[in-house]
Amino acid sequence: MSNLSDIFKNKKAFIPFVVADDPDFDTTVKNVVSLANGGADIVELGIPFSDPVADGPVIQAADLRAFKAGITTDKVFEIVEAVRKLTDVPIVFLTYLNIPFKYGFNRFLKRCSELNVSGLVIPDLPLESRDEIVPTANQYGIDIIPLVTPTSGNRIKKIAEAATGFIYVVSSMGITGQRDSFYSGIQELVAEIRKYTNVPTAIGFGVHTPEQAAQMAEIADGVIIGSAIVDIIDKHGISAPEQVNRFAVSVSESINQEGTKAAKAV
Numbered sequence: 001m002s003n004l005s006d007i008f009k010n011k012k013a014f015i016p017f018v019v020a021d022d023p024d025f026d027t028t029v030k031n032v033v034s035l036a037n038g039g040a041d042i043v044e045l046g047i048p049f050s051d052p053v054a055d056g057p058v059i060q061a062a063d064l065r066a067f068k069a070g071i072t073t074d075k076v077f078e079i080v081e082a083v084r085k086l087t088d089v090p091i092v093f094l095t096y097l098n099i100p101f102k103y104g105f106n107r108f109l110k111r112c113s114e115l116n117v118s119g120l121v122i123p124d125l126p127l128e129s130r131d132e133i134v135p136t137a138n139q140y141g142i143d144i145i146p147l148v149t150p151t152s153g154n155r156i157k158k159i160a161e162a163a164t165g166f167i168y169v170v171s172s173m174g175i176t177g178q179r180d181s182f183y184s185g186i187q188e189l190v191a192e193i194r195k196y197t198n199v200p201t202a203i204g205f206g207v208h209t210p211e212q213a214a215q216m217a218e219i220a221d222g223v224i225i226g227s228a229i230v231d232i233i234d235k236h237g238i239s240a241p242e243q244v245n246r247f248a249v250s251v252s253e254s255i256n257q258e259g260t261k262a263a264k265a266v
């Protein structure tokens, strides 16, 4: 099992997402540290991309703010370097395939391993293309986190059997951003994955409140929250870190409250 998998062993994992360089270098570093201090188990750092096909308006706007701040792939690594002076919180990148491809898979993954980045979530990497990057990633001990969606169907077995780190379970069809309800078969989807692997699962897409996070954490081993946090960053700009920290505290408390919930039920 990879180090990422171990994180899910004794608790539900909270995996917040922010976009690198939104709205600037220093605020991103502070936001990541605030999330870590607020109980984040893994931070998912988004590498801004010009054509983020899986992203809704909130994250698209964050990507634009990052481009305005002059983001480049090297600057993303510099941000992680600055973060690493302050916290060793596990980090995974959310990146579209073109970014590591253009940078050079070997060069990109080497840099990741130097900075202790544990994994990559690549939403536009199909199962069939994993072999292009996975052998190099293995060489550097980096997990390529696969995504399972409500339409993965009979591909789930293959995806699950090839998975390392954790499996990103997409809560419902469509793009990132707030939702009031999720795919009704989400529980069965997670059960299906668990037939084939012990690699932990984390649900993301549309989770916006600590209550929704607790619901999803009951179904899976962890929960991913992006747009809700990116929204806070949009609203508060350079003073976001404090608000981001508060939100992280409320989510991490909410998802690991089995005792309280049992007491309430009595």
Ligand SMILES: O=P(O)(O)OC[C@@H](O)[C@@H](O)c1c[nH]c2ccccc12
Binding pocket: 017, 044, 046, 054, 055, 059, 094, 123, 175, 176, 177, 178, 204, 205, 206, 207, 224, 225, 226, 227, 228
């Ligand atoms: O923003 P949401 O709805 O909370 O979803 C998580 C998400 O932000 C993050 O994991 C993510 C950002 N961009 C993506 C693209 C594809 C898959 C996942 C993502």
